[in-house]
């Protein structure tokens with residue numbers, strides 16, 4: 250996993266609420282057996298017509314908005330457990346998703362893939378979205394070490410699990426941690442009461 | 445202080461508590477399928493690791509398979525490759541596999557319970573969010589992402605923060621025509637699609653206790669549609685009776701010993717939940733969804749609301765525009781051309797019986813394409829042995845072979861763009877059943893009546 254400490258970038262506004270994993274990456278694009286290349290189909294049905302021509306009014310097709318930070322509406326990532334949703338956002342080039350509420354499984358999947366979910370208040374989110382729309386060049390700083398997001402002199406702190414934060418900063422993951430617990434896991438197995 | 449059912453099962457699986465509120469949680473059973481496992485196997489191989497406990501895994505292809513002519517090679521190259529990759533990985537790593545044509549093949553969440561793999565008190569995971577289904581047996585069961593699939597493969601454990609607990613109590617007798625699906629659609633409409641986020645739900649109360657295991661699975665299945673990590677129901681005599689004699693269930697003395705333990709798995713009277721809701725079964729009527737998330741549900745006879753209490757009007761309007769509905773209008777009389785009965789929510793034998801019982805001696809409306817897809821090979825065989833296949837085909841329904849089918853628009857089975865489909869599945873997201881498809885979630889009974897009438901009706905006026 251890539252190391253993550255700080256991202257300074259412009260943002261891409263997508264203020265829809267309840268953006269579900271079927272919008273992020275529709276099921277018919279989950280047929281690959283590797284992790285790469287999912288960015289091409291990120292938001293596929295919002296981004297392209299059925300004849301594969303781009304939909305001009307969708308934000309990813311709008312040259313004005315660019316950057317590594319997706320600024321989305323409330324309850325982002327609800328629906329399926331498909332990690333392909335996190336892969337496709339990351340593969341497209343996003344490193345951060347900002348929302349005022351995230352679905353659980355998506356949040357976990359994102360953290361396992363070097364994509365940082367930043368949960369802010371509804372007010373901060375609407376302020377940030379308006380600022381980007383007013384000036385697409387607005388610079389946003391996401392500082393994981395200090396758990397702070399800021400733009401135009403406004404800032405807010407965000408929560409992140411302490412263990413996950415360490416993992417992101419150093420670029421290591423849960424497998425590294427778990428396989429080192431082998432003897433404790435084996436001891437648990439011999440004592441477990443569950444059949 | 446008393447403990448909740450959830451706390452009892454969770455704490456029995458904590459291998460180690462870490463600072464910062466994370467637990468190393470032991471996983472008793474791991475189900476895998478073709479879509480979310482290949483990258484996990486590759487990850488393991490990349491790191492030179494082997495499966496830690498392969499005997500605790502079971503694999504089956506379900507999402508990306510055709511539901512017709514399963515004895516023939518899969519036509520679509522990418523799908524075939526994905527299924528072949530599962531077969532190759534299972535052969536290489538010696539994982540128990542129920543491939544196409546195997547008498548145990550089916551949707552992961554249907555086969556786990558029917559094979560006696562799902563047991564009270566177990567922890568179970570799968571790279572699929574509807575793993576919550578297995579909670580109906582008093583197991584802690586939840587969906588995970590592919591990185592976590594690899595973690596469980598490598599260590600049989602997961603790092604998890606402990607969710608908060610919620611209890612949803614439903615009391616009283618159900619009205620005619622009201623099924624488990626209506627109960628859960630009603631609850632989600634009350635709590636919204638995000639109302640359960642951060643929680644693990646226990647369903648309780650006299651209504652829940654009176655339900656069959658199949659119906660309890662339908663309820664727990666859709667816990668994730670409120671954003672909850674999972675749902676569970678305390679095991680009772682119905683649970684034990686269902687499990688007894690199943691393929692992998694404990695037998696004889698081991699079964700008796702297990703039951704004695706399972707009987708301790710209930711929330712203590714003094715147990716405290718972080719959140720509680722109580723509903724009255726009398727308020728629940730046949731339900732249908734009108735929007736693009738499962739929280740957008742109404743009683744079938746009621747009008748589409750003018751707005752959602754919470755949430756932005758813009759998102760609400762966008763959702764209705766996608767569905768082609770107007771605020772304040774009634775759905776009664778809307779012509780429906782597609783009916784899908786299937787998915788891990790409603791594809792068990794009881795669901796097929798409900799449909800067959802209603803359509804017996806009737807004929808589907810001419811405008812309707814009605815597909816009924818059993819959740820597993822065992823369900824299919826049972827349906828045939830009961831003669832349900834005859835009843836269904838006489839009514840003009842097509843009985844397919846088992847799989848996820850039109851639940852997710854991944855395999856060959858899709859709903860055409862712009863068309864309405866009354867579906868017994870669990871998600872009505874934009875494009876879920878195919879690009880542009882418009883899904884209305886409902887119970888198998890509502891689906892059956894819709895297929896016969898060719899439009900949405902007040903089903904209580906059509907009961908046999």
Ligand code: SF4
Nearest residue numbers: 574787788848851852
């Ligand atoms: S039937 Fe639908 S919801 Fe269930 S496992 Fe298959 S795709 Fe997922």
